[in-house]
Each structure stands twice: as structure tokens, then as C-alpha cells.
Amino acid sequence: MGQYLKAENLKFKRTFTRKLILLIPLATLFLTWFLSFNWYQINAFNWWYVLMMPGYIALISALSDQKEAKKRGYRGVLALPVSLKKIWVAKVMNLILYAALSCLILLIGILLGSFTVPNPLPLGDACLGMLLIFATSLWQIPFCLFLSRKTGMVGTILIQVAAGFLLGVLLATKSIWWLCPYSWTMRMMAPVLGILPNGTLALSGDPLLNSSSIPVGIALSILLFILLLIATTGWFQKQEAR
Template sequence: MLKYLQAENLKYKGTFLKKLILIAPIVTLLFGASSGQWVQPNSFNWWYTLILQGYISLMAVMTNDVEQKKLRYRAVLGLPISLKKVWISKVLVNGIYMTFSCMILLVGILLAGPLIANTIPVFRIFAGAGLIVVTSLWQIPLCMFLAKKLGMLGTILINVGSLFVLGDLTVLTSMWWICPYSWTSRIMCPILGYLPSGGRAEIGSPLLNPIVIPIGIILSIILFALLMIVTANWFEKQEAN
């Protein structure tokens, strides 16, 4: 499996996809910095309520384009290799890239701490960055499937649009657990103490109940595993055109 991962990583050498790893969190930090003393919570909010979804969508599209535009996947589908492992390695490489971006964001948020008065405890910053990764992984196989089927426009519209419509409708309700697009936003409330809108959660608010954290983690891992299995089996049946 390691060779598959190495091969996938090499495909993106010198591409804009690699540059996005750094660009996406830096843009987020710049947006967050525009709010002055609220740079830490606003950087988090910009990241998990908008920029991360667009970033994951673009990664999936670019990953697909590397194979699709040059040889329409014939370089992969015509080889005596495991197509399941190829797909899984693509998903995992995108997951690694996303993790690196979250870590860059984390470093930026930590560095901003000494410069402002309204700081988030360091442990909560680390926990928030890690949980964003875990609860967003399921989007990667989904977006990669959408990218191959619908291209860039369809992928972005569905992934980002679902966040705005479905996520916003459910995140602050008792039915938040039904919609995957609300999971990250909901568990960030007790972790950071701020609402997805950027406002500080009131003391005693049910939105600060930490019980949502293990529920969100478990649901995210289950959905990621299911989407990985379903999309890997689908990719295994692909044929070169």
C-alpha cells in the first residue's frame, strides 16, 4: 500500500494541488486576521464553515484531472494493479494533504495568540484542528466520486451548497446528527466556545454540551468507512474508454 501512496503523491509534484496545501490555510488566516482580536475563533470559523469544503472539492477535482485530462484514466485502468488500492491511496493522499493544511492553520492560530486578548486555550486549539480533520474525512471519497461523475462545477455546488443549505438548517437543532454537513460545526461549539456564526456561545447553552463530540466522531468515522468501501468498489469496476 505504501508504494501506491508514494506513486499517487508523485503524480501531484509541481501541480497547483500541492500549492493549495499552503494557500488555503494562509487565506483563512488572512480572513481571520481582518477581525483583529477575534482572529483565532474567526480563523476556525472561516475554515470549517466555508474554505475547507471548497478546498476538499478542489483537491478532488484536481486529483481527477491528473488522470482524466491526459489519458482518461487509461494509464491506471490498463495496468495489472489493484484498482481498489489505487482509489484508496488517492483518498488517503488527499486526507494527508488536508491534515497538513489543518496543521498549518493550527500553527498560525497559535502564533496569533500572544498578539491578542481573546485567546482560545492551546489544548482546545489542538483538539479543534484534530477534530476538524476527523469529521471532514468523509467528504474526500464523496467529492472524488462527484469529481469523476460531475466535474468541478457539480462537485463544488453539491459539497459547498449542501453545507450552506443542509448544514445551516440543522447545526443548531437537536437533529444536527442527521446531517453530516453539520457535524464539524456542531462539535466545534463545545470545543471552542463559539458558534458557527462567530459569536461566543452563552454559558449554560445546550450547544456547549460535550456529548456531541463523541457522537460526531463516531458518525464521521462510520460514514468515511462506508463511503470509502462503496466508492472503492465502484472504481474497481471502471473500464478504460
């Protein structure tokens, strides 16, 4: 499996996809710094998990798919005596690494901002918040890889960002929030960081501050990631017959 991961990572050497690991979190930090300095940390988190992270995952997933599709529509891979299962899993794992690095860069920028902004977020809460954002977004990677094969880059980005923004924000405050995967992260940020889905701070006594959403969101996210990984891997293996 290690050789598959190494090969997948080498495909992106000196590519724009690698640059996005740094560019997307930096763009998020610069925008929040210049547009809302006093709420720099709060908005950096909120903009990241509501808009930037879903869009980023959609983009790198689509670019990963296009990397193979340009090589005669995956026929270069399908003709090789390799495990299609391992190739697909390696693609997912490689993008997970890229997402983790981007989250880490953003977290460092947010923590550095604590020295300049009023009422900085506690270190532990900020680290926990970013860890949860990362963990509860993993399911989007196999989903977007599959979506890219079906709809292309534009369709993947539009569906991912629109669903994340509209459905996520709309349902995160409802009792049925657990039915919408895009709401899970937003719901958990209230008890962890005190940030409501609309980006405002939660007031004392707000029902969304109930921490019971955290274990529910984590469990659902892990389960959905596993199910999507298994389902999309099985689907990709069948491409060999085409």
C-alpha cells in the same frame, strides 16, 4: 500499498495542488487577520470548517480526478496490470495527507495569533478543535472524488460548499443535527471552542455547549468515512469493465 501511495504523491510534484496545501490556510489566516483582528482565532476556526475546508477538499479532490481524467479518461490507469482498489485508496490517503498538512498549517497560524489577540483560545482546546475538524471532514474526500467523476470540478465545488454552508449551519442547531454530516463539525465546535455555527460565541447555559455531541459526531464521522471508502472503492473497481 506503499508503492501506490508514493506513485500517487509523485503525480502532484510541482503542481498547483501541492501549493494549495499552503495557500488555502494562509488565505484563511490573512483574511481573518485583516477583516476581524479582535476575533482572529475564533473566525479563523469558523471560516475554516464552515467554508474553506469543504471548498478546499472539493478542489483538491477535483484536481486529483482531473489529473487522471486528462490521461485519456482514466484509460491509462485501467489498462495497467494494477489493483484499482489500491489506486483508489491511495488517492484518498494522499488527499488525507494534504488535508492534514493544511490543518496543521492553519493551527500553527492560529496559535501564533494567540500572542497578539485579546482573550486567546486555550492551547489544548485549539489543538482538540483542529483535530476534530480534520477527523470529521475525512468522509468528504471519498465523497468529493466520486462526485468529481460524476459532475466535474465546478459541480463538485458548488455542491460541496453550498451543502456545507447552507445545510450545515441550518441544521447544526437543530435536534436532528446528527442526520446531516456537514453539521457534525459545527455542532462539536460549540462545546470544544465555544463557537456557535453562525460564528458567534456561545453564552453560558447554551444547550449547544453540551459535550455529548462530541462522541456522537466522532463515531458518525468515522462510520461514514469507512462506508464511503468501501462504496466508492467498489464502484471504482467496476470501472475496469468499461
